[in-house]
Amino acid sequence: AQSVTQLGSHVSVSEGALVLLRCNYSSSVPPYLFWYVQYPNQGLQLLLKYTTGATLVKGINGFEAEFKKSETSFHLTKPSAHMSDAAEYFCAVSASGGYQKVTFGTGTKLQVIP
Amino acid sequence: NAGVTQTPKFRVLKTGQSMTLLCAQDMNHEYMYWYRQDPGMGLRLIHYSVGEGTTAKGEVPDGYNVSRLKKQNFLLGLESAAPSQTSVYFCASRLTGGEQYFGPGTRLTVT
Numbered sequence: 001a002q003s004v005t006q007l008g009s010h011v012s013v014s015e016g017a018l019v020l021l022r023c024n025y026s027s028s029v030p031p032y033l034f035w036y037v038q039y040p041n042q043g044l045q046l047l048l049k050y051t052t053g054a055t056l057v058k059g060i061n062g063f064e065a066e067f068k069k070s071e072t073s074f075h076l077t078k079p080s081a082h083m084s085d086a087a088e089y090f091c092a093v094s095a096s097g098g099y100q101k102v103t104f105g106t107g108t109k110l111q112v113i114p
Numbered sequence: 115n116a117g118v119t120q121t122p123k124f125r126v127l128k129t130g131q132s133m134t135l136l137c138a139q140d141m142n143h144e145y146m147y148w149y150r151q152d153p154g155m156g157l158r159l160i161h162y163s164v165g166e167g168t169t170a171k172g173e174v175p176d177g178y179n180v181s182r183l184k185k186q187n188f189l190l191g192l193e194s195a196a197p198s199q200t201s202v203y204f205c206a207s208r209l210t211g212g213e214q215y216f217g218p219g220t221r222l223t224v225t
């Protein structure tokens with residue numbers, strides 16, 4: 001079984017401030033972890049992913065996330081928020097290997113205040 | 115390379131009507147998925163397929179059926195639509211262990 005918890009359904013930051021979106025997961029096998037972004041009236045697009053190897057992964061638009069196995073976390077960060085970062089962000093987990101279900105968190109809407 | 119496409123983009127149904135949503139991908143992906151997205155609930159998996167001719171139930175399969183007769187297509191059917199099926203439906207595909215590629219969504223309203 002696997003699950004994802006995203007803390008905070010809405011997060012507000014000032015333009016130029018640090019962005020931190022929290023994601024905790026549970027998985028009975030080594031996980032693959034993903035962050036997706038969704039702009040209004042669009043589908044989801046991949047920001048970054050962790051499968052194996054380096055635990056700090058860098059994605060598009062200056063975002064990065066760190067896989068911390070001991071904390072079962074995969075928090076998303078960006079040093080300086082931009083107005084264009086306003087969107088909804090989803091964390092997702094799937095099991096490595098042959099089990100192909102992907103489980104999503106309930107999403108975090110990021111508001112960027114000018 | 116169109117990626118993942120969905121038709122139609124919008125649809126309004128009356129209670130009890132039926133319809134089929136079509137998802138097509140041109141990336142030769144084995145795995146395909148249907149999700150529904152409702153406010154505050156994230157994406158919930160309806161059905162998925164691990165290859166041509168195979169389908170499996172997800173978290174919320176009741177009231178939906180699917181078929182994967184061709185590798186590139188994954189159809190989602192509503193036999194008798196209900197207002198509770200008002201939602202935005204997303205199709206996705208992926209390679210083994212990789213990220214999912216999403217379509218633009220179908221916004222369905224059932225009155």
